[in-house]
Amino acid sequence: MANIGIIRCEKNEERCPLTSCLKSMKETTEGFSSYQNAELVGVFTCRCPGNSLVNMAKILKSKGADTLHFCTCTFAHREDGKWVAGGGYCDHVDALLQRLSKEADIPCAKGTAHLPEGYKVEVFKEK
Ligand code: SF4
Numbered sequence: 001m002a003n004i005g006i007i008r009c010e011k012n013e014e015r016c017p018l019t020s021c022l023k024s025m026k027e028t029t030e031g032f033s034s035y036q037n038a039e040l041v042g043v044f045t046c047r048c049p050g051n052s053l054v055n056m057a058k059i060l061k062s063k064g065a066d067t068l069h070f071c072t073c074t075f076a077h078r079e080d081g082k083w084v085a086g087g088g089y090c091d092h093v094d095a096l097l098q099r100l101s102k103e104a105d106i107p108c109a110k111g112t113a114h115l116p117e118g119y120k121v122e123v124f125k126e127k
Contacts, residue, residue: 005060
């Protein structure tokens, strides 16, 4: 059983209620396809420029999360009904994931629902 924490971006907070992310997690598809079962531990909204993320990650970890997932919309955008890598809400998402996985000592996965075609989920595990 994977215990998941989800981090979403404030720029999409008032438009997207995470429906696809939660569905993909429940069905272990898309960004969650490497798990047999997955349970949601909690969700936080990142606020620019991401300075409170480490603290959020530590809280999710203290609640039992063993992996954090950053929403697909942070690094991909929709074009003609398809999700395409690049042009997401966050221009420094990789740096955030690297820092987070190191400072909170928890694996951080880049991707949740509707992954871009051919994209393989990157998991940051900086030591
Ligand atoms: S730092 Fe990135 S993910 Fe966080 S709110 Fe800003 S743009 Fe969104």
